[in-house]
Amino acid sequence: xxxxxxxxxxxxxxxxxxxxxxxxxxxxxxxxxxxxxxxxxxxxxxxxxxxxxxxxxxxxxxxxxxxxxxxxxxxxxxxxxxxxxxxxxxxxxxxxxxxxxxxxxxxxxxxxxxxxxxxxxxxxxxxxxxxxxxxxxxxxxxxxxxxxxxxxxxxxxxxxxx
Numbered sequence: 001x002x003x004x005x006x007x008x009x010x011x012x013x014x015x016x017x018x019x020x021x022x023x024x025x026x027x028x029x030x031x032x033x034x035x036x037x038x039x040x041x042x043x044x045x046x047x048x049x050x051x052x053x054x055x056x057x058x059x060x061x062x063x064x065x066x067x068x069x070x071x072x073x074x075x076x077x078x079x080x081x082x083x084x085x086x087x088x089x090x091x092x093x094x095x096x097x098x099x100x101x102x103x104x105x106x107x108x109x110x111x112x113x114x115x116x117x118x119x120x121x122x123x124x125x126x127x128x129x130x131x132x133x134x135x136x137x138x139x140x141x142x143x144x145x146x147x148x149x150x151x152x153x154x155x156x157x158x159x160x161x162x
Contacts, residue, residue, distance in 0.1 A: 042075070044148045051099055051141045058102040058143065067147070072111045074147040079103045081121035084131055084140035088122075096121035103143045 047064045051057070060068060071077060081100030085092040100119045108114055129136035 042148050042150045044146055047145045047147070049103065049143050049145070050138055051143070052138075053141065054095065056095065056098040056102050058099070058106045060106075068107065068145065069110060071107050071147055072113070073149065074112075074116060075150045076118065076148040077107065077112065077116050078118045078120060078146040080144040080146075081119070082126055082140060082142050082144070084127070084137045086131060093121065099143050103145055107145075
């Protein structure tokens with residue numbers, strides 16, 4: 001918790017006990033009691049895998065599969081399935097979802113906990129290329145996998161007790 005949240009918590013705790021006969025003293029919490037960034041700064045890496053038209057077969061290239069082989073070390077993984085259709089339909093949303101689930105299955109087969117994987121999908125949005133060309137359309141038919149890593153800092157030794 002940040003210093004501000006802890007101060008608010010201490011204030012609310014004091015107010016909640018006003019009606020009781022108990023009295024206690026609340027000390028302000030300083031920065032050297034609770035580390036501001038005990039777990040380090042999160043780092044992320046995004047892998048984009050393209051799909052053929054109407055395909056749900058997940059085939060990452062060699063460099064992407066190398067990155068995904070280390071995905072079990074990620075704290076959180078977000079898989080976003082996309083289509084190249086400008087006007088969303090139920091069929092396109094199912095295709096986007098199937099692509100995302102195909103990527104999820106790939107990760108689980110390589111030892112990633114299903115609890116770490118968040119699936120998101122959309123059709124007809126988030127275009128990254130000109131959808132009027134075959135090359136641009138293929139770039140829009142994709143799954144983006146964001147891997148978020150959180151590592152403890154070197155000075156971090158134990159969980160702070162409050």
